[in-house]
Amino acid sequence: MSAAAINITDIFQRLPNEILLQITAHLDSPAPSIAKFAHEPSTTLTDADQTPLKNLSCVSWRWRKIVLPMLFRYSRIQLDPTPQWVPIDARILDNMQGQLTKLSNHEFQVYQHMRSKFKSSSIFAYDESFDDLLINLCRIDDGDEFLKSIPDILWFPHLPKSDFLHYAEFVQQYELKYHIKNVVIYTDKSYELRHVSTAEAYLSKVVKEIWSTIFQVLEPTRVVVSAPPCTLAGLLDVAMMSSDTWAFDMKIHHVEFIQYGQASQIQHTTPQCRPWETALVHRRPWTHLAYNEGSSISAYSTYEYHLKQSPRMLYLLLLRLAKEVQDCCNIRSFSFIGVFPFHTNIRVVIHALQKIQTLEEVKFQLAPGPENDLLNETKRMGRAQPSDLWLEWNESYKNITCFLGTYDFADGASFTSKDCSVAAVKQDVGEYMELLQKKGQGWQAKEDGLWIRDHTRDHEGASINIPAPDI
Secondary structure, three states: OOOOOOOOHHHHHHHHHHHHHHHHHHHHOOOHHOOOOOOOOOOOOOOOOOOOOHHHOOOOHHHHHHHHHHOOOOOOOOOOOOOOEEEEHHHHHHHHOOOOHHHOOOOHHHHHHHHHHOOOOOOOOOOHHHHHOOOOOEEEOOOHHHHHHHOOOEEOOOOOOHHHHHHHHHHHOOOOOOOOOOOEEOOOOOOOOOOOOOOOHHHHHHHHHHHHHHHHHHHOOOEEEEHHHHHHHHHHHHOOOOHHHHHHHOOOEEEEEOOOOOOOOOOOOOOOOOOOOOOHHHOOOOOOOEEEEEOOOOHHHHOHHHHHOOOOHHHHHHHHHHHHHOOOHHEEEEEEEEEEEHHHHHHHHHHOOOOOOOOOOOEEEEOOOOOOOHHHHHHHHOOOHHHHHHHHHHHHHHEEEEEEEEHHOOOOOOOOOOOHHHHHHHHHHHHHHHHHHHOOOOOEEEEOOEEEEEEEEEOOOOOOOOOOOOO
16 A cells, blocks of 8 residues: 555544534434334334444444434333232232241241231131232342242333343433433333232332333433333323223334423423323423324224224323313324224314314324235235225214314414325315315315415305314
């Protein structure tokens, strides 16, 4: 190599950090949890096919230092799948009594506490029909070998103890708390103890512990929770309001909370404008709420499908926002994604939306997106009739149209229909929006699937009255 030959390493060392940051920006791309949020929910929400920033961070220590703040803007936390709770009853207590010398300190404390409890109800303690009333759920600690040997160990949502501790130490060591803006909490484990009355208090306790721990370590402006409906209900501190979840075969739901702008810029009407530090919905002054409940197609194959009720955690979340949050820090935008949901579900969601007075942006997607071809999947369709699917779709849009016509949107508010990516569906949505214009509602079409509220156009094409939805 001649003396004039270019030494790439030397050039790299001489480049200022500003140039390296520009190079890094060209390799940046949206996180999978953003790009795939509207896809049918699955456990692969956070999986990425390509990781250019991670690869670049492995080139050298200087590149790693440059990339680090960008590399960890998006973080994911998987809940521990290991069952850690034991239902202590009188029969287990008898087994513990025979091994007192082998019990850990924690196990011995559990034994003493439960023995005193069962003394006052010894007549019924061994009757299985009283288990739900007398049972105590006990979390397994390190060294609890007896409790670990019990076959019926139960699962509650919880953070991976040691892994999260290392994660927290890493965040602190590299001062990443304010660089991590997005966090996804996910699991594929289903919570199955809603039939045990005493389990609700324990569930509430462990869920509060999850959010308190996460928000002590991180300061995210976007939080996504991805979990089976029964688990998601617990993580959101709401009920499911459905006994028909089997019919819908919804493996995973996604919910997204975003806080746009700085919390310090909000002019709070009162210090108690929401019950801070309780459920996730109240942990921050969220301005955006999005929900993806996936496909309802399997329910159309069941007998009298129209009587089935899908999980309604979203409805309850919106009601909490309407009842418990002042306008100063309530949501400004809302997005719903589902594949052919029943119009009864859309109707109750809209019923709750009507009670929130701060909406400026509303988005709906009720048909399959371009990323899937559910209508041509014979196995997924089962006995469902396409005519029934589109009937529910049309009834849902009638409810949406009535909502757009009765809600007091300000000038500049927007409605987006993500279904307009298909030409035939775009035409149908356009006809519903024309009905609003005939009613005298000024919604101006801006681009495919987007309409802007314009009060100056009110009454331009008024010719009919559209009744409000029966909600």
